[in-house]
Amino acid sequence: MTRAAAVLALGLLAACGGHDWDDTSIVAAGDIASCFWRGDEATARLLDEIPGVVVTLGDNVYPSGTDREFRQCYARSWGRHLDRTRPSVGNHEYKTKDAAGYFNYFGERAGPRGKGWYSFDHEGWHLIALNSDEPLKRGSEQYAWLVDDLRRHRDTRCTLAFYHHPRWSSGKHGGADRVMDAYRALYDGGVDVVLSGHDHHYERFAPLDPVGRVDEERGIRSFVVGTGGAPSYDMPGERRPHSEAIADEVRGVLRMKFHRDSYEWEFVPIPGRRFEDSGRGECH
DSSP states (O other): OOHHHHHTOTTHHHHTTSOOTTSOSEEEEOSOBOTTOSHHHHHHHHHHHOOSEEEEOSOOBSSSOOHHHIIIIITTTGGGGGGGEEOOOOGGGGGSGGGHHHHHHHGGGGOSTTTOOEEEEETTEEEEEOOTTSOOSTTSHHHHHHHHHHHHTTTOSOEEEEOSSOSSOSSSSOOOGGGHHHHHHHHHTTOOEEEEOSSSSEEEEOOBOTTSOBOTTTOBEEEEEOOSSSOOOOOOSOOOTTEEEEESSOOEEEEEEEOSSEEEEEEEEOTTOOOOEEEEEEOO
């Protein structure tokens, strides 16, 4: 199947006759919890039904990522899945000095304290967590680590990266130049999928090269999944080029199934929301 054909495979999972939640590798969202709203409790109930590794895409708890907010707000919803969670950090965690609440709560799961970047293998895939609030430009410590990690895993067929600030987004914040060098390194390293949050909507882009051109052979398919519970932002109105699916005013999670040389995705909204997006892609 070509990438172009894969894009047209929307509805694949639903067409298989209902939801097979057990057929899940990871389930992901960012922009999640607060003691001042209940959206995170609704998405956490989805996690209660969907297995797989829970991947967070930053801004895990609002407004400041303090120890108290993690204990009293995040813990009551997504925190009940802590044992299967692999997190990434967002800008709201850094409203507490050095994101101390984040590193205190997630411990070793968050990667080296004060850094927050790490990688792991899962179901034959290599997954990379980056800290887009720390320098990621060429010459930085994190960039050097990323290039080395990609080099050491160059024989892995399928790779996914996740971090908070999206390179491409039609939302309030738009694309983030802070991750431009990292995106190029991920592209050069053969990464297949990137997941981000930050903008409070769902969006899927065609496989793109580092300057935003469609590249069906080597491009990275990216998702914005800032739908973990936080209130939605008003959309600016004009979608970025090559945005293939988008929804605001939606809460939910992205579930993915990994195969040896391909993957399936499905956005799962909370009950009462009708937006759907699903499909299949091939690894490079």
